[in-house]
Amino acid sequence: MKDLIIVESPTKAKTINRFLGKKFNVIASRGHIRDLPKSKLGVDVTKNYKPDYEIPEKAKKNVEALRAAYKKSENIYLATDEDREGEAISWHIAYLLNNSKGLKKKDLKRITFHEITEHAIQKALRTPGKVNTHLVNAQQARRVLDRLVGYKLSPLLWKKIQFGLSAGRVQSVALRLIVDREHERIAFKEEDYFTIQGIFDYRNDKINAELESIDNKKVIKRVSKKQLEQGKQHSFLIKTEEHAKEVLKDLKQKLYFINSVNEKEKLRRPFPPYTTSLLQQAGSNLAGFSASRTMRSAQKLYENGLITYHRTDSYNLSNKFIDDAQKFITKEFGNDFYKETHFKTKSKGAQEAHEAIRPTHLKNLPENIKLPRDEKIIYELIYARSLASLMTPIKSLVTRIDINSKDKKYLFKSVGSRVLFEGWAKAYKFVKTIGYNPLSEDNILPKVEANTDTKLLDSNFTKSTTQPPARYTEASLIKALEKYGIGRPSTYAPIISTITSRNYVEKENKYLIPLDLGMVVIKLLEENFADIMDYDFTAKVEGDLDKIAEGKENWVEVVDSFYKPFEKKVIEADAELKRKDYKVLGDAPKNIKCPECKAKMVLKLGRQGKFYSCSKFPDCKGARFLNGETEEDINKKVDTKDFKKMYKTSPKTDDGRDFLLRKGRFGEFWAHPDYPKVKEAKPLQYTKVALVQKFGKPPKTDDGRDFLLRSGKFGTFWAHPDYPKVKETRKITKT
The missing domain is CATH 2.70.20.10 (Topoisomerase I, domain 3)
Incomplete structure (x- = not known):
């Protein structure tokens, strides 16, 4: 009977299998196998915030595979990552396997390692332990807090701003940093x-x-x-x-x-070896990578056994690595180049027992390892930085x-x-792919x-x-989050991904620019939830989560002390928010009057972006686009000579009605006459003469059909006639 080792990812399982041979069966859970439900709150606030965990549909097949392997094994080792998230995955696996019908309860052992090497795995197997419930409780507290905040705040944003928006305990504070910087820039007076x-x-x-x-x-x-x-x-x-x-x-x-x-x-x-935040900053500053792109590469490097665990806030290096580095540096560069330096982290809540990110073996020279380009760049940076941290200063x-x-x-x-x-x-001679040299001329x-x-x-x-304060880049935002104690190594990349995917922020070149939607959301939250939006308060909650992980705080009490005053404020805000329209961004120019009642207009934020709205709304629903046109003006264009020369006639509905000309965020389009109730829209199509004059001949599909012109966030492009079902696009190159 084989012993069973359970990890998160198939790549990690494959790497460990290389070391252990046929005696062990190493399988992957493929991430979390239990989570809070997506369709409801999933937390009973009347029963000590008891989470209502369920097995997601996508995880059910993996759970069955785990149960089958569990049944056939005598010794079972939980070998998920060593952080809170990894500990929680192990706890959920143990809970499911020990509480499944038809399965005998077994003693599941917990093993941890910060690098996937044969030495580290064998050492962990010799000294197994138990699941650390303090770490599990810290992860559970974070998950419950974030769910409570998201589920209670988001509906307020739906009511007052726009359906589908979200607020988060940490993401909103990160967004506030970006918005605050924008306000500083607006207030800045050039000199x-x-x-x-x-x-x-x-x-x-x-x-x-x-x-x-x-x-x-x-x-x-x-x-x-x-x-x-x-x-x-x-x-x-x-x-x-x-x-x-x-x-x-x-x-x-x-x-x-x-x-x-x-x-x-x-x-x-020299600088200290990389922590998660420093690696993400280096990826951004030196290679132009987003935080999530850097972390994807680091994840693959870790799972393939090339670097130590990549979610860490410690500067420590193992004694063995220091000894190996001393031999390597003196042989490669000379005795004068080695100098051991001990760095102390300033990061709030840093866990010094962990190690910094470093290569697992210095013999794995970057130039000798075949890797995809992104992984190559990150590996070269980690390799060089780890060595540099143990070398003498530049004189x-x-x-x-x-x-x-x-x-x-x-x-x-x-x-x-x-x-x-x-x-x-x-x-830094090992950083060849991007050619970085820290010496100035x-x-x-x-x-x-x-x-x-x-x-x-x-x-x-x-x-x-004089220039206004620079907008945040991903690198400088991560540095600020770490400085304020907001979030932790594993959360920096998801925070940035969330606020950009929600259209609160857009990335222009390398800078994070708050969009109107993000500015409006922060205004609402700051005016009604000052505590939650406060940097120090958010850092205190992070500190409380750290104390739970250390066994110094009770997770239910921490959640309770946050939730009760928060719930009260949500109820108060729900009543207050009815009296103010946060979508109003300011007054329209004096010459812009309501097309319906001739009253003054205001600049307002809608689903399609900014527009002018009658100041008497909702009594008067008069509106104009930013160029002063009304929907009626847009529709009148259809009958003009210039429009007919430029565009084909409108498409028709199944019952023979004409589509109407509408204007959206990316320009004009044909909309079903019952739009937006019937969400059917089609792009304007140029006449054959206008098309060739303006854009050249359209490319053709394999079956001879013409590509169609489409407009998107980044301009006009050729798209397959079945786009977006067929995701084939071409750049416009007029011939």
């Missing part, structure tokens, strides 16, 4: 300032320098703490072009000398030359540097002596404008 550059001759060598101060007043000065709180970071001495020109004129009248030369060695110490010589006018009115500064010792930068200044003369050859000014 022009000028800097002065000079080129000096010193014994036939040129020195480029920047004007540092005038009469001991800095040209650019860091502001006081009070001004910093007001959103200002610097104060500027030269604010107008006239002033800049006056300075340039005066500079030409002066004589100059080298006041001082300072040389100082500067050390750039540079920084030179500063101060050049004064002889009357001491003006001070110019020139700074140069050159690398003396590459240190940990050497490790040398900027070597000429050799000069203090108290010797120099001559100003030329000077000029540069006009700059």
